[in-house]
Amino acid sequence: MAAKKLKDIDVQNLYLLSTPAKLVLAALAVLAILVIGYFALFKGQLETLAEHEETEVKLKEAYTKKSIEAASLNNLQAELMSIRSAFNVLLKQLPTDAEIPTLIQELHQAGSTNGLRLDSVLPQPSVPDGPIEKLPYEIAITGKYNQISQFTRDVGGLSRIITLESLKITQSTEDKNSKDGKDGLLTLNATATTYKARPAEEVAAEQKAAEEANQNGNSGKPQE
Template sequence: MAKNIDLKAIDLNSLYQQGKPVQLGIAGGVIVVILVLAYFFVYSGLNEQLSQLKQEEETLKQTYAEKSEQAAHLDVLKAELDSINGSFHSLLKQLPTQAEIPNLIQELHECATKNGLSMDSVTPSQAQNTDSGNKSEQQVIQTLPYNITLTGNYNQISQFMRDVGKLSRIVTLNAIVLKRNDKDNTLTLNAVANTYKALTDAEIKAQTNDKKS
């Protein structure tokens, strides 16, 4: 039967003189210490790396699922984009060309006359490029505002506004102000009649050059 080994009584300098049980016991202890240290310095680091890789795997799986869903709806999105582009081009065709602007002003006069209104004034204001809120985007539509003043009764002005909405080209009435004339009980309409013109390729190119400069 092997005797208990007193490690404190062992002199490392005379270890080679010790018996086999002592030498094997010390060797076993050293191996255990090495394995424990190896676990903390090697395996614990590998476990942390493995946890990170598992987390990255879950993220990649989620990204893949999202991309797969987007790819499955790609045809639908393309169809929607084509529909939007078609609607946009249809709206562009409703915008007057530069040559049609004088005729459009004439149509406003005709709408006023037809409804018994007095067109007191039509004054053009400074043209403005339509702002989309994104300064990096090219503006392809220009707003052409006209300050108009009309005089008549309420029914005449209401019908005039309805007729403007039926014009062949897009015209909107903004900044509307109605004032009552106490002398003859008529109304004076002050408004901004906006029409919109599609910019030509040359105007869009000039706009791009201005942004670069």
Template sequence: MAKNIDLKEINLNSLPQKGKPVQLSIAGGIVVIILVLAYFFLYSGLNQQLTQLKQQEEELKQTYADKSKQAANLDKLQAELNQINGSFNLLLKQLPTQAEIPNLIQELHESATKNGLNMDSISPVAAENTSSSSNTKADSDEQQVIQTLPYQITLKGNYNQISQFVRDVGKLSRIVTLNSIVLKRNDKDNSLTLNAVANTYKALSNSEIAAQIKDKKDKKDKK
């Protein structure tokens, strides 16, 4: 049996003079050390690469799952979009044209008269005072396709007459909304005075939309 070998006592110059067992033991030890070091460095790098690949695999799986859900809901979303577009087009048809605005004002007069109300006044309000859009920068950048046409109205009558008038306005052939409603009681005869803004809405024509876009572009160019 070969004796234990102390590597510190080995003289490489005298190694050829040693016996075969010693030479084989030293060579084997060196090979083992090289293999251990090579395995350590190689495995460390491969392990890190494997961890990254596993992370990428999980990310790809999540991306695939998200895309699959979107693809599965595509037909449903398209159907909802078609329904929204249909509803929007239906609402557009309920908006008065420019030529119908005088008739709409006449309908408001008729609704008031039918309910025994006195229409003291009806007058257009400056657009900048009752703009339907916000003054934020985000909203100002949006393209407006519907214009608000506000009218200040003043009526006098009793509570039941005014209530019926409001219901009749909601049944008009074209969309009209009542906003900024203020009711005041008249002490002399206990009647009520209604001050409100009657808003109707008009779909902008293609030429009006084009002019709006050009106006916004010109304002941006001036800044």
């Protein structure tokens, strides 16, 4: 009903309206001005503020992600340093060229200490393996089972790293030729391998040659 009355108001006769009606019209006019002012002045600023808030959220997410990556990088660097330190410790346990004869002497001593006879120590061709070089020796020792068992344990405690591979235990020829064959003599044939560090420049040159060969191989492939 009130809306119908407002619709029927003649603009030219506004001065004839009652005071309450004039106050209502004035309030509506002020409200309309405020709404128009809001859209004219504040809407753009609020939209800009919303965009800035969205950008701030994205920046915080990016910062959090970078912080996690930085922490992971620090952990990886610490782990790498630990690996390098452990590798350097292992390198110090590898014999130098001058220590190889001493190492062979230690093998002889480990055998004689356990009452074994070292029948042969035959050097084999060295085998490059990354930053290290394998130095294998074919060895043959003769003795009783418990002596051979103790010998293999003693080899693990030598001053330099030596590994025993391709172990083969057979009845010794002497035991076979004895009258009763009950001497219990066995012969251990094995590959005793020690290691030494290769020169850094040699390893670097080898890696460079491998990279160049890989690049040349890729460049020669037909493009799909």
